[in-house]
Amino acid sequence: MKQMMELNLNAKDAGDWIYRGEGAANIILSYSGSTSDFVGKVLRVQKVKRNGTNYEEVPSDLSVHEGLFWNEDCDLLSAPTREIAEHLYVQHVMSPRLGSNHVDAGVRVLVSRDFLEAVAKNVFSQRPSWRVTDADVNTQCDYALLISDHSVFPQALRDEEFSISVEIKPKCGFLPCSNYILEEHTMKRCMTRFKLHQTFKLKHKKLSRYDPLDMFSGSKERILKSIKDLFSTPQNNFRVFLNGSLVFGCLGGGKYRTNVRYDRALEDALKFVIQADDGMRTTCFLELVSEAVFRSGLLDRLLQVQKLDVFDIEGAIHAYYDVVSQPCVVCRELGEESDRYTSLHTIPLDESLKIVKEYLIAATAKDLSLMISFRTREKEDPKSAYNVILHESIGQSFDYKVSFIDLDMKPLGKMMHYYELDQKIVRCCMKMMKNEISANVEEKTSYQDKSIVVEDDYPTRELAGNLTHLYHLLLLLFLFSFLTS
Numbered sequence: 001m002k003q004m005m006e007l008n009l010n011a012k013d014a015g016d017w018i019y020r021g022e023g024a025a026n027i028i029l030s031y032s033g034s035t036s037d038f039v040g041k042v043l044r045v046q047k048v049k050r051n052g053t054n055y056e057e058v059p060s061d062l063s064v065h066e067g068l069f070w071n072e073d074c075d076l077l078s079a080p081t082r083e084i085a086e087h088l089y090v091q092h093v094m095s096p097r098l099g100s101n102h103v104d105a106g107v108r109v110l111v112s113r114d115f116l117e118a119v120a121k122n123v124f125s126q127r128p129s130w131r132v133t134d135a136d137v138n139t140q141c142d143y144a145l146l147i148s149d150h151s152v153f154p155q156a157l158r159d160e161e162f163s164i165s166v167e168i169k170p171k172c173g174f175l176p177c178s179n180y181i182l183e184e185h186t187m188k189r190c191m192t193r194f195k196l197h198q199t200f201k202l203k204h205k206k207l208s209r210y211d212p213l214d215m216f217s218g219s220k221e222r223i224l225k226s227i228k229d230l231f232s233t234p235q236n237n238f239r240v241f242l243n244g245s246l247v248f249g250c251l252g253g254g255k256y257r258t259n260v261r262y263d264r265a266l267e268d269a270l271k272f273v274i275q276a277d278d279g280m281r282t283t284c285f286l287e288l289v290s291e292a293v294f295r296s297g298l299l300d301r302l303l304q305v306q307k308l309d310v311f312d313i314e315g316a317i318h319a320y321y322d323v324v325s326q327p328c329v330v331c332r333e334l335g336e337e338s339d340r341y342t343s344l345h346t347i348p349l350d351e352s353l354k355i356v357k358e359y360l361i362a363a364t365a366k367d368l369s370l371m372i373s374f375r376t377r378e379k380e381d382p383k384s385a386y387n388v389i390l391h392e393s394i395g396q397s398f399d400y401k402v403s404f405i406d407l408d409m410k411p412l413g414k415m416m417h418y419y420e421l422d423q424k425i426v427r428c429c430m431k432m433m434k435n436e437i438s439a440n441v442e443e444k445t446s447y448q449d450k451s452i453v454v455e456d457d458y459p460t461r462e463l464a465g466n467l468t469h470l471y472h473l474l475l476l477l478f479l480f481s482f483l484t485s
Contacts, residue, residue, distance in 0.1 A: 173216030180315030
């Protein structure tokens with residue numbers, strides 16, 4: 001694969017690139033022009049964070065410690081910029097693990113400052129306001145990444161062809177079992193990170209019914225349930241495109257809730273692809289997506305990469321401080337409880353490097369997206385180069401393809417941020433459960449006689465110990481019922 005295309009994008013080309021969406025690090029533009037090199041492609045343009053009214057300084061290259069991680073896969077440390085290192089990371093670290101047939105690392109194309117400034121101006125009104133406040137196009141970057149547009153098929157079967165695609169964020173598909181998770185954080189072993197994070201976000205948006213354990217279960221019924229749950233509360237985790245244009249979901253990570261108007265718009269858009277009665281096309285589409293997820297088997301491969309996180313952040317953070325040769329801040333804060341982490345601080349450096357490296361790779365796998373695209377097949381169409389699904393209830397066949405996107409390299413310097421976020425989520429869930437249980441107990445005891453005479457305090461002390469264990473059990477049971485209701 002070529003590392004750099006001999007193409008230049010200047011201000012006059014900016015009008016051909018349309019806002020598709022954005023994540024934390026990049027803005028995605030789709031191509032509407034006629035230049036063959038760009039047809040069927042999207043452009044990933046780097047963003048730069050704002051800091052108040054100014055822009056944050058972004059390190060131009062990898063740190064020495066980051067370079068140590070990736071030398072076994074490829075010499076990322078020799079990359080002249082962080083952006084080139086991230087491109088190599090997708091090629092040499094993530095693609096072999098997820099399958100090169102399902103990952104397009106893309107190629108770099110030269111872009112002028114005038115082009116980037118024009119793009120920033122053109123997309124400004126389409127971006128969510130909070131994204132605009134948070135970051136802008138990095139006009140100092142001299143290239144962008146050109147990637148296949150996975151929402152369309154590169155070669156059409158007929159003159160007028162429609163394709164429908166869905167972008168899904170499957171999230172982390174397993175429950176951690178690390179011995180380094182504190183006892184009071186047992187809830188992490190019982191519920192997925194996504195479910196716990198939903199509680200943390202409760203005051204901002206509607207809770208999602210989606211459970212990643214359903215998506216990764218390998219069961220057709222549970223996979224279909226997970227797809228329906230994502231559809232009912234898509235947030236930023238479920239988006240649908242018709243010929244590359246968004247028809248359901250939100251742009252740029254904003255809030256999105258289903259309602260009759262949005263559901264009707266999707267049902268109408270699906271008529272170009274799915275030959276079913278009005279009112280049934282969305283149901284057929286969700287069944288189609290579920291079948292593609294099940295047949296592809298790619299979630300099994302993704303899960304294995306996610307499970308490289310063996311130690312959980314509560315363990316990996318200690319290895320991180322040994323890697324960067326700094327006193328462990330977490331141990332200092334934990335006090336006597338830090339004794340359980342002594343073994344992590346006595347292992348050889350190469351083992352610490354492996355723990356942190358695999359945690360960061362797993363973090364990429366937990367945060368990526370899956371793009372599944374469909375187009376109709378007719379009996380007279382030539383033999384397909386893609387996998388084919390027959391939807392039996394409507395007797396219609398579809399080509400489909402599945403790709404992984406958004407394989408961003410996670411910065412080593414954000415390890416403490418990941419740890420602090422994890423702790424905030426756990427504390428928030430614990431506080432919410434305690435408040436709810438206390439309210440329920442207070443409500444029940446308010447009707448009882450509170451004048452109790454204790455003749456012997458031994459039974460009381462014994463009961464107190466038992467109640468402590470019961471209390472933690474009730475916390476977990478309450479959270480489970482709350483998140484699954």
